[in-house]
Amino acid sequence: MAKYILGIDQSTQGTKVLLFDNEGKAICRVDKGHRQIIDDRGWVEHDPMEIWHNLLEITKELLAETKVDSKDIAAVGISNQRETAMAWNRENGEPIYNAIVWQCARGAAICQRLDHDGFGDRVKDHTGIPLSPYFSGAKLAWIVENVGEAKSLLAADKLAVGTMDSWLVYKLTGGKAHKTDFSNASRTQLFNINTLKWDEEICNAFGLKASALPEVCDSNALYGTTDFEGLFEKPVPIHGVFGDSHAALYGQGCHTPGMIKATYGTGSSVMMNIGEKPIQSKKGLVTSLAWSLDGKPEYVLEGNINYTGASISWLKDNVELIESAKETAELAKKSNPADKTYFVPAFSGLGAPYWDSEATGMFTGITRVTGKAELVRAVVDSIAYQISDIAELMEEESGKELQGLRVDGGPTRNDYLMQFQADILDRPVEVPDVEELSAIGAAYAAGISAGIYENKKVFGSISRISYVSGMGQDRRDQLKSGWKSSIRRTLART
Structure with a gap:
């Protein structure tokens, strides 16, 4: 019996699902855009629950269009917009704020403060990237400093933070897995690319705890299983997670x-x-x-x-x-x-x-x-x-x-x-x-x-x-x- 692979591409403008046959050919694609929430300061956000519901909707549409039995889908792979970051309550799975998009520079003052305190060179040496609000660290720091319940949840070890891949993995697995891959972790400005671990010193400088961040896994690891909230007859493994540019590099061979x-x-x-x-x-x-x-x-x-x-x-x-x-x-x-x-x-x-x-x-x-x-x-x-x-x-x-x-x-x-x-x-x-x-x-x-x-x-x-x-x-x-x-x-x- 033919086996299929489901590819999810969660990008800045929208979310796509593609079905690949057992020879790697894409046989169907369905996508849906989401709102770009932009205020008069130029701050850019996405509603993570809108993205999650869109994913369920287009996956259902893809199955209906192709008439493929979900039992014949062997695995799921995810690529995602990089650097976009969010936080949610670990106990109930509810976002405490919208996702802050990679384009948003609201963390500029935080980066300036860290640079003034002498962290600029250390951040570059440890993470491979220059101190900048473009990356996830300053966005997550902004949430902790400005969203009411963030600090208390963080202090109680009830705050989960991460990039969009970790949010989708968390939702797809029904809250069982809080995981990310090395490519996404390396774009947060919180991951030490030399030790291959969350950098405790850098996390602390941003006012974050490494324990709030996801477990870092191989890009082709088993991230858990999902039935897309009952849409699939049986759970299938999530077996690939990459930031989108890294996924394209891999896809290009x-x-x-x-x-x-x-x-x-x-x-x-x-x-x-x-x-x-x-x-x-x-x-x-x-x-x-x-x-x-x-x-x-x-x-x-x-x-x-x-x-x-x-x-x-x-x-x-x-x-x-x-x-x-x-x-x-x-x-x-x-x-x-x-x-x-x-x-x-x-x-x-x-x-x-x-x-x-x-x-x-x-x-x-x-x-x-x-x-x-x-x-x-x-x-x-x-x-x-x-x-x-x-x-x-x-x-x-x-x-x-x-x-x-x-x-x-x-x-x-x-x-x-x-x-x-x-x-x-x-x-x-x-x-x-x-x-x-x-x-x-x-x-x-x-x-x-x-x-x-x-x-x-x-x-x-x-x-x-x-x-x-x-x-x-x-x-x-x-x-x-x-x-x-x-x-x-x-x-x-x-």
């Missing part, structure tokens, strides 16, 4: 040191597998756990870019140069190749590897003959330049030569962008024939652990389109020099 992937979304995550030992970046990258599989932890270098696909949305929605993202490829191809226009998309500062929160965006090199096509091309090209900057920095800091770049996300359907990415990076760019790489990563890990999939076979079934550089070195050097000059001009204005 980047399982050996030196392999690198870039996810093109609103922004971009560029991530390199660096193997069994951490490398502390000196030039603006962060170090995290990729995952731990069967007791074997592996690390990554990561660079996050604020604006890649969002720059295309800006062209469409704000300046109205295009009506749809599809137009960008043809316009870029029609542009004058001699035009020297560059665009630096620092709409809200520059991320890795420049880290200038005060930078603002700018066009440079515009002349009288610069037109719509040239402006659009400059915006598209800026995506490739930013990815290339980080990939080359990873090669430098890791000492591992890049063989190619595996990519995923909506903008990878832009053949002009993919070719230019290969040209400017001077490495093959490989686009898989499947989407939803985060869900695939979690589902494949769960399926392998459940004995449904064979590693080489299931990953070998993914085929890729490869874009190879056709650009000469002189032209590449000229273009990259112009980009670097534009970056310097942008940074000089702050």
Whole structure:
């Protein structure tokens, strides 16, 4: 009888469930968005109970649509939005506050206080990431300091805190399991990536207790069993949990040191597998756990870019140069190749590897003959330049030569962008024939652990389109020099 794997991708905008057959092919996907709760301060929250009820609803819908018997589902894998954090009452399972989303910077004052107290370098050395409200620690500290019952529950060891994966595991197992995986733990800013344990000193500095945090497990561990509150006839094991970018790295088959992937979304995550030992970046990258599989932890270098696909949305929605993202490829191809226009998309500062929160965006090199096509091309090209900057920095800091770049996300359907990415990076760019790489990563890990999939076979079934550089070195050097000059001009204005 056929066996299936259920993949859950709990992302910032919504939750998806995908059903994979016994060969690893996605046969159905159902998704549902949830509210983005944003106030006039720009604070961003999600309702964790809304997310939980949405998951039950779309899982029921998926079973109805596919007519698959729940007894034939062998395991569940979960990927989730990273850094988003929440707290709940351990005794009754009720959230004490909404989930605070990764985008929310309300913990900035807490980070400033810790930095003033001399914790900045210690946090970076212990956790691999710079002290920042972007990560979960400051969000959880804010809850403890500002939500009435949080302190008393914490003092009584009745407070449970964690990231969205730990919340879903807790709800799916009926409150029996409070667990997370190494990839999510490493993004909280509370986990020591050297000792592979919650860092008591850092937790205390944030006003938290390690005992309130979830148990950290292998990414392919058995997290417990679930019947989705009676939706399934019998409980099935939860056998895979990853943060979404880590799940995409795994789903891309980047399982050996030196392999690198870039996810093109609103922004971009560029991530390199660096193997069994951490490398502390000196030039603006962060170090995290990729995952731990069967007791074997592996690390990554990561660079996050604020604006890649969002720059295309800006062209469409704000300046109205295009009506749809599809137009960008043809316009870029029609542009004058001699035009020297560059665009630096620092709409809200520059991320890795420049880290200038005060930078603002700018066009440079515009002349009288610069037109719509040239402006659009400059915006598209800026995506490739930013990815290339980080990939080359990873090669430098890791000492591992890049063989190619595996990519995923909506903008990878832009053949002009993919070719230019290969040209400017001077490495093959490989686009898989499947989407939803985060869900695939979690589902494949769960399926392998459940004995449904064979590693080489299931990953070998993914085929890729490869874009190879056709650009000469002189032209590449000229273009990259112009980009670097534009970056310097942008940074000089702050």
